[in-house]
Amino acid sequence: MTLRVRLNGRDLLLDVDPQRRLLDVLRDELRLTGSKEGCGEGECGACTVLLDGEPVCSCLVPAGQVDGSEIMTVEGLGDGELLSAVQDALVRFGGTQCGICTPGIAVCATAALRREPDASAERLRELLAGNLCRCTGYQLVIDALCAAARPAAGPSGEGAP
Amino acid sequence: MSVPTHSPADVAVGRSPPRVDGAAKVSGRALYVDDLPCEDAWHGATVRSSVPHGRLRGVHLDRAFDWSDVTVVTAADIRGCNVVSLIEGDQPALVPVGGTIRHVAEPVALVAASTRARAFAAAAAVRLEVDELPAALDLDAALRADALVHGDDNVMKTLRIAKGDEVERALAGCDLVIEGVYETGAQEQMYIEPQGMLAHWDEHGACHVTGSMQCPYYVHSAMKVLFGLDDAHAIVTQAVTGGGFGGKEEYPSMLALHAALLARAAGRPVKIVYDREEDVAATTKRHPSRVRHRLGLMRDGTFVAADVDLVLDGGAYVTLTPVVLSRAVLHAAGPYRLPHVRVVGRALATNTPPHGAFRGFGAPQAIFATERQVDRAARALGVDPWELRRKNALRAGDTTSTGQVLEHSVGSLAVLDALRRVAPSPRPDHEGSSSPAWPPPRDELPDVRLGSPVRRGRGIAFCMHGAGFTGSGEQRLAGRASVATRPDGGFEVRSSSTDIGQGAFTTFAQIAADALGVDGARVSVLEPTTDRVPDSGPTVASRTCMVVGKVVEDAATALRAHLLAWGRAHGLSGADLGEIARAHVRDVGEAERTVTYAPPPGIAWDDESYTGSAYPVYGWAACLVDVAVDDDTHEVTIERCVHAVDVGHAIHPVMVQGQIEGGTLQALGWALLEAVKYGGGRVLNPRMTDCIIPTSADAPKMETLLVESPYPFGPHGAKGVGEIPMDGPAAAAANALADALGIEPACVPMLPETIAAARAAREGAT
Ligand code: FES
């Protein structure tokens, strides 16, 4: 089956088995290995991509379903070597450790902050609840996202008690 | 759009520059093993036993399956020594026909094919013929010797500590003896990247393996033993690794051997990447434990004696269990002054997949029991649990249970006081009152202010954690690291310490830059590859920054001295160090300095009597957890979590904070959420769907307090921090539940049904 997609801002025609998981098409066919597989069943969020602006687990999406859609992966968030504000904040505020969850978090948070630019730290915790991170305990991730959302306010989005 | 920029000052030790691998990780450019381009690699899959105990009679290939494009490997293809070499050579890489199967996930055969799907189909077409034997599936069965898994009594190892008088006599003289039995369950590391390894053999007969791992030299020595290779023909490289937490300490050796066996048989590269289910089902987890604890004290609160009997479930093979047991035993007396101590620790063998390293390494299990006991003692005496801990806390000059005199960097009172400063009351609802009374009046009725009725409670825990290898371990390891010049005037750190997310590479760059006196941006850290980096020892035991970091610092200092002297002799006095380095490489080649770790003076340990300096230094931590428990569903919400940790000195405060918070959440998950369920020796919930870990919505806001009591023999005063955050929070959460509900939690995890049962039992009793 030939799919027509817009991937990270580029129009593409893809000849693939419509049953293949979008994650495999991205990783194996297109060599976009930024999307990771942590579970293969929609639990960890490491494979998160944006499908028409909505975060989805690419391990659950059959390729046939994305025909005519716009897809954004972690590789498309920045501008060449330049990191996006969300990516930059994740690096600067300690929001990435082993990094395996980070692409999914960066993608999901980008969509979340686009939709709810004023999201509170607490709200961000809810919006990110589909992206598991075993390293950070989440505090520095949330701090980083608050900083990305409100560059002037600094990282301490949750404030001191 | 912006890029991280930093001025030289931001890179210095004590600042928090962006981590060196940060940009690659957030942009998806970092290559983990499954991301490495290798077009011609085949995919490997593992055929595992399906019974917990049995004799392997045969391995049969289904005739209906087309085997023409599949490589199959069994134990018969192993020409060398069929073991996964570690402490004891008891675990085979593949069970041979005629051999014994000791657990359900035991590897028996391997297959490889051009696609993953084909490899899995082939694995499913291999049939094992097994005579099943009776199995010992848990601690009780192992003690009863329902089946013999190890030796003639299933005891893998026994360790004893004795201090002071005979403990029964000491307990008999106490006003009060608190007695309890505590159990903790297995815990899955659940790194988000499953284990994976890529292997190929080159035309010179050398095997190259690259993968997700903590300890390249462990894999290296396992490769050498099984394949009979010399140092140069086993080349092991760490790929970017998506978390380890101990889970990638020794199991990667198994994957490496398997991938290498398949690659040799297939004559091409072979990659094995586990899916989540296989990873959870087969790889090591935290040891389940049972601890019987008696604490004797006087009416004024002075601790007198502790008697601890501790058993760990080691699983089917020895792996790292004796070392885990050692750490459990050495932490069983807690951070307290205790004149009389007896600890007996035993590790038992069962027919379950081996248990292994997980952050804390036996200490969290022991500390859970100790800190529950101390809390019960406080309630029995009617004193503030914080006061009781402070009264009995070890101080500089005091002696531990092994007779070690604490000399340096004893932050015990500092962490307790730091905690009290931010949370001055023993009860959450009394915060702010100027003279907190203890015991506070317990609300008879739950708080219904927010709709559903909740009961609130506060718990604390206090602990110490030995940093680095136990006893004379560091001396034996003699970890080495090098710093060298680069042709472009930069510098390179070479060490086998891996960055598994904890930030080792960034920390090393900071330490080396500081010692060289150059900008951190000019220091790089070489990817750990055994043919290019010296053996720095394994990346475990909270030792990387403290021990290897110190070696890096010394190597950098030596290199700087050499370059300055060389520069003076060659007309470069006063020149920039990078300029001298460049000239050195150009004129006489690379300059490199390698340093071997020298343990601090006065470290004497006796393995026979278990006395002496168990660890070069200890970290100290005090943790506070406030819970709100739904009165009907028993769902627990953590409303506040404060962790004060003495880290010696924070080289990179943000990464240290990240270590503490990540460890704290793993501990809270272990306490309240994470249950690995077994049935018939098999993990019944080997998926993220049902073997859950905390999400961002479950996690509390973390309040992390860094306390710095510098360690004179660590780089800039730093000491280990990786594991200690795992030690206290589970007990703090249990103590908070005790405070909220009047129950005495005795097991981990404390799931809503466990809590409900404890409440029902208590109400039945009153
Ligand atoms: S791999 Fe898709 S959610 Fe985990």
Ligand code: FES
């Ligand atoms: S940084 Fe390791 S899982 Fe999130």
